[in-house]
Amino acid sequence: MTHSIDGAPRAPGEVLLSAEDLVIGFSLRGRKLTAVRRASLTLRAGETLAVVGESGSGKSVLAKSLLGMLDRNGRIESGRVMYRGVDLAGFKTEREWLTVRGGRVAMVFQDPMTALNPLKTVGEQIREAAALHRGLDKAASRALALEMLGRVGISEPGRRYAQFPHEFSGGMRQRAVIAAAIACGPEILICDEPTTALDVTIQAQILDLIKGLQRDLGMSVLFITHDLGVVAKMADRIAVMYAGQVVEEGLSRELFYDPRHPYTWALLASLPQLGVKGEELFAIKGTPPSLFKEIRGDAFAPRNPMALKVDFEREPPFFDISPTHRAKTWLLDPRAPAMEPPDTVKRLKARIAGAARAAGVAAEAPAAGAAEAPAAVPEGPKPKARRARAKNGKESER
């Protein structure tokens, strides 16, 4: 049974994709691993949602399940994935998935080396995607592929079209993969750690590219990563995952400047970028729990120096901090004792308060805050600068 899904564009802010209470399990070496334990996400039109977590948090598994790309031994055990009124979790056949994959929801993976077919030219791979999902003939799809190559910042698209993936550098390959993804004209772009394998300077360019494309094409982006710096750059909203659950979610500013979950605190506090020389970094003890076993209470409790007794007994529900910000911790229960976040987190908060004050005082660059603030570009950040755009003409790539 194929579902014909309506294609009417949604107004910005409207919910586009909603994963509800997903439980995803894998059978591994005779045992069952529950990689996602009731996680919910909502993606709205025109926004970038970042899902942050470490390895084992379930973020990649969650992303793959949205497109039916789980490994053979994995299954959605319960929950729904609602996209335009259709429950994607109920799809069983490849045919059903093809109504959504590519044309509606496209995915960019981590490793550009293996995402492209080494035996076909890059241009042909993009053209194929365009032809399949937009129903174009050979000439039209080729023209579109060339346009896409140009759009993702690959110079001399005509020459590059006929080249093979091994003739591209890592960053260019990832650009080509992105080109193939957007050639299908998707509404949602899922990026699973697309820049982790790339050099820092290339990463910055790719991230700028994705941001630009999102704006120009009106897409929504679901961005999976473990790097909080990348999150700060890309995300409108953030969901933090730990041990298969979303533990905190909210707007980007809310999460960085007013985090409430001890794990988010620990993540921010342990960043070397925010460390103060001479002091020890805040280090989270121990390792994430084994997802083969049942977890009782809050999964983060054994590693949480601020854990309450109830954390070991009962799983906390979500508590709302604001209409857009909620966290899954018993610390937000009115009966819980007040806990102070680590110093690093407090410093981040103070910086904003400082910046807000300074912005009201002078029209110069915003206050750099405490001495340890990482310096920005020497030109000095302008108070109301537009978002950066990569200079496409001058790349330092081969």
Added chain:
Amino acid sequence: MMTVSRRPGAALAPASATTAGPASPESVDPALFVPAAFDAAEAERSGYARYSYWRSTLRTFLKSKVAVALIAAMLFLTAFSFLYPLLSRVDPNAVSLDTSLWNRRPGAGAGPFGTDGLGRDMWARTWYGARTSLSLGFIIAFIDVGLGMLAGALWGYVRRLDRFMTELYNVVTNIPQTVVLILLSYILRPGFWTIVIALCSTGWLSIARFVRNKVITIRDAEYNVASRCLGTPLSRVIGRNVLPHLVSVVIMEAALTIPYSIGSEVFLGFIGLGLPLDTVSLGNLVNLGRNNFLLYPYQLAWPTAVLAAITVSFYIVGNKFADASDPRNHV
């Protein structure tokens, strides 16, 4: 509240704390809202699933019913071949002067496999023959794999050897095996050890090549670089860093060399360069049986059946083991 829809056909997930959902705040005892003692040592306890490579290999191997059946067959055949001569008093070489006992079909008075043209008991001959052929196979496998493993490890690890060894390999493997076998059998009169020497002389090189390819993939792995940084001598690097990673490869190669050796022995017998006719081996039995095939097919059929059973079971078990020992299949 929430409607949980299940995938059609999916089994119900067992009710557990992981999927039961969060507690509602009202239901929680207020007394629990006090800080818990933080045990850093408990936090160090790693929550890792214990993964044992060999245990997983065994599990994966045993999952295949074919593998289990054949390894049972393999063990049975080998055991029987070696035990029968010890337990039975029938002489496989006992010629009978009573012509009525010659070429007797299997059945009453003539043993399960019948008798051959000189009244010798085929059942005994088959199992004695299997013992000889298997011994041949085991010895050749042992030498070939032992030499090949060592040579391959050095070849792969020491860069300077590569050029020489590759040339040697190219030259030697381009000479048809058959020609080498025939030549050596002519020079060193036919016998058990002749065949061993003939087959080992070239066999180790193929195994060495296979091992060398594997070694090259791990030669520059970080743990080997670390050993070099620590000044570990080559012998210990080969012994402790390289060879232990080759065990599964080696077992597989050994399992595959055995049927190959037995087959070669049969072939040599065909062309008259096999074991002396007074030695009972499956090759000789097959050859003798060949002559009488039209009249007394059982004299060829039974030895061939046992030969085939041995060959096939070793071969398939070897391949199944190779699959099972690949960590990517450990799911």
Added chain:
Amino acid sequence: MSAEPILSVEGLRVRFGSGRKAFEAVRGVSFELYRGETLSLVGESGSGKTTIGRAIMRVHPAAAGSVRYRGREIAGKVGAEEERLLRQKIQMIFQDPMASLNERAKIDYIVSEGLYNFKLFKDEKERLAKVEKALLEVGLLPEFASRFPHEFSGGQRQRIGIARALAMEPEILIADEPISALDVSIRAQVINLLNRLKRDRGLSYLFIAHDLSVVRFISDRIAVIHLGRLVELAPAEKLFERPMHPYTKALLSAVPVPDPDEERDKRLVVYDPASHRYEAGAEPAWREASPGHFVLANEAELRDWTTGS
């Protein structure tokens, strides 16, 4: 920090391949490592940073140039006694905790591998004591010695690698991207450990990394390397406050900062190698622009960069 460098590298060149296919990964690198400091070497892939570390460890032969440990030349052939000393005094920790330990060996053997190589113990008791001491120092339990690497997490494995290096009682530790393969919440553990060891044992670190923002926290001085050549070397804070070379600036602007407001205002600077004008007569050289702050520039650039921003 004392005035005498414990390690000095001069004009180091490392080549791969030979003849026509020769590729020079390191093209004349010079720097000094002082006792008790952490010098970070930062570059992207293909910059040659890992190769420099391996050349100092004498795993790669140096094609030209010199490496001096305490004034004595160690690049090229050295005697057996010298080799023995070097293997002890200069140790390395590696990037990938999953690949840097021998899966088929027990932790006991892994940590004492170096001790076995040079017979650095009188008897079995002493060896076990050294293993135990090394494990405790990195925060692991002595009972782990009888286990295998696959039983441990990435962070613990990295600490085993550090224990392996510590067992040799080195003076210099070359850390080749020791935290990039670790989870973000584990990195802090390892960084704290490295800092503590440096303090307690008076070690000197050559820290190889690709992430500038991470090295700021741990480094005393930072060197930036691009395509086999150092482009800038300065004390950590100075590099961040007053970067000179355009590549350094590009690298700084590219590193994402975990602060949304700052990220949104940041403008990406892209490095264009063609922006240099290095014709004959205007070749760049390694110059000291201000005390302790070195940069690869020709005379014109040096003038621009020191007077400008």
